[in-house]
Amino acid sequence: MGGATNEAVAASAETGSVSFFSDKSAKIFVAGHRGLVGSAIVRKLRHLGFMNLVLRTHAELDLSRQSDVEAFFASEKPQFVILVAAKVGGIHANSTYPADFIAINLQIQTNVIDSAYRNGVKKLLFLGSSCIYPKFAPQPIPEDALLTGPLEPTNEWYAIAKISGIKMCQAYRIQHKWDAISGMPTNLYGPNDNFHPENSHVLPALMRRFHEAKVRGAKEVVVWGTGSPLREFLHVDDLADACVFLMDSYSGLGHLNVGSGKEVTIKELAELVKEVVGFEGDLVWDTTKPDGTPRKLMDSSKLAGLGWTPKISLKDGLVDTYKWYLENVQQ
Ligand SMILES: NC(=O)C1=CN([C@@H]2O[C@H](COP(=O)(O)OP(=O)(O)OC[C@H]3O[C@@H](n4cnc5c(N)ncnc54)[C@H](OP(=O)(O)O)[C@@H]3O)[C@@H](O)[C@H]2O)C=CC1
Ligand SMILES: C[C@H]1O[C@H](OP(=O)(O)OP(=O)(O)OC[C@H]2O[C@@H](n3cnc4c(=O)[nH]c(N)nc43)[C@H](O)[C@@H]2O)[C@@H](O)[C@@H](O)C1=O
Numbered sequence: 001m002g003g004a005t006n007e008a009v010a011a012s013a014e015t016g017s018v019s020f021f022s023d024k025s026a027k028i029f030v031a032g033h034r035g036l037v038g039s040a041i042v043r044k045l046r047h048l049g050f051m052n053l054v055l056r057t058h059a060e061l062d063l064s065r066q067s068d069v070e071a072f073f074a075s076e077k078p079q080f081v082i083l084v085a086a087k088v089g090g091i092h093a094n095s096t097y098p099a100d101f102i103a104i105n106l107q108i109q110t111n112v113i114d115s116a117y118r119n120g121v122k123k124l125l126f127l128g129s130s131c132i133y134p135k136f137a138p139q140p141i142p143e144d145a146l147l148t149g150p151l152e153p154t155n156e157w158y159a160i161a162k163i164s165g166i167k168m169c170q171a172y173r174i175q176h177k178w179d180a181i182s183g184m185p186t187n188l189y190g191p192n193d194n195f196h197p198e199n200s201h202v203l204p205a206l207m208r209r210f211h212e213a214k215v216r217g218a219k220e221v222v223v224w225g226t227g228s229p230l231r232e233f234l235h236v237d238d239l240a241d242a243c244v245f246l247m248d249s250y251s252g253l254g255h256l257n258v259g260s261g262k263e264v265t266i267k268e269l270a271e272l273v274k275e276v277v278g279f280e281g282d283l284v285w286d287t288t289k290p291d292g293t294p295r296k297l298m299d300s301s302k303l304a305g306l307g308w309t310p311k312i313s314l315k316d317g318l319v320d321t322y323k324w325y326l327e328n329v330q331q
Pocket of ligand 2: 089090091092094129130131155158159186187188198199200201202203205206223224225229231266289290291292293
């Protein structure tokens with residue numbers, strides 16, 4: 001884990017953790033509550049009976065503006081923070097807007113983590129991403145592969161910001177004995193995903209492209225790259241379940257991987273999405289588009305050892321997501 005794993009550091013990071021589930025009236029700020037992850041976390045918290053959620057849209061509170069974030073925390077004084085607001089996108093967006101991906105993410109996480117600490121927040125959960133690991137990390141990727149090799153160039157700007165977020169949580173834990181933890185989710189999907197044709201991740205991009213091709217009666221759909229990269233997918237409702245589990249059950253220095261443990265090639269994923277959508281034409285591979293990381297299956301055994309495992313299969317998750325897409329997105 002990039003140099004901060006020795007016993008002395010771990011011992012100095014003891015914070016005296018608090019129970020999250022014991023007080024359903026606790027004031028919880030879910031930053032980024034209208035996105036894929038934030039909306040799933042809000043659904044989960046409400047289902048569990050948490051009613052005192054503090055929510056702000058991007059328009060109401062721009063988390064990249066330091067003074068606005070400081071004023072918000074000083075007046076609202078939340079007890080818990082789940083930080084899932086970020087500049088997020090797929091391989092094309094990451095490559096095209098490197099300045100936005102590094103700057104906005106550094107700004108949001110620095111403002112929120114520091115203000116949360118200064119205003120007496122009891123516990124904060126920060127989310128990174130599996131792209132923090134080296135491009136050629138051992139597979140499945142253990143947490144301690146962090147900072148052991150060069151990053152994948154298509155998303156190194158985003159990865160550097162996310163690594164800084166992990167390190168900031170660790171630094172505040174060590175220096176201030178403050179309960180800031182980090183989870184590293186694998187590639188996610190589900191309701192409220194971003195279905196933009198170019199800037200989204202592969203799964204929603206393909207769902208939309210196959211759906212529109214089916215409606216038009218098209219014979220072919222273009223898929224990016226060679227189809228050979230392997231990816232691990234987790235339904236966002238499983239991730240939300242893991243996040244509340246971590247809020248209650250984990251208070252350690254090290255970040256924890258959150259994955260499904262199952263990987264598919266992009267070709268296999270494309271065939272599965274095609275089947276779920278009901279498109280009957282052919283796939284055409286555009287090999288001028290980047291493949292990105294060849295493989296990034298995470299080792300989530302530490303989280304499993306704490307007692308959390310995912311429940312939703314990729315097939316069931318795709319069916320659920322396509323149903324949501326038909327009811328909420330398609331024209
Ligand atoms: N999606 C994925 O596959 C993965 C996601 N993650 C992580 O999970 C977290 C959530 O991602 P996801 O839900 O997919 O992202 P989304 O893009 O779906 O949601 C991000 C949310 O953050 C808000 N936001 C962005 N910028 C600002 C800002 N300056 N001020 C206030 N709010 C802002 C967005 O609001 P608005 O839309 O109005 O701008 C949106 O509600 C991120 O930390 C991401 O890195 C990790 C691994 C994989
Ligand atoms: C979550 C994760 O997400 C990103 O990394 P990524 O896993 O490479 O993400 P992706 O979903 O965009 O692509 C996965 C694979 O799929 C192929 N692919 C085929 N056809 C389409 C397509 O139509 N769109 C997209 N986006 N990809 C396509 C594509 O060429 C690649 O081989 C980073 O933002 C990173 O920062 C991060 O954290």
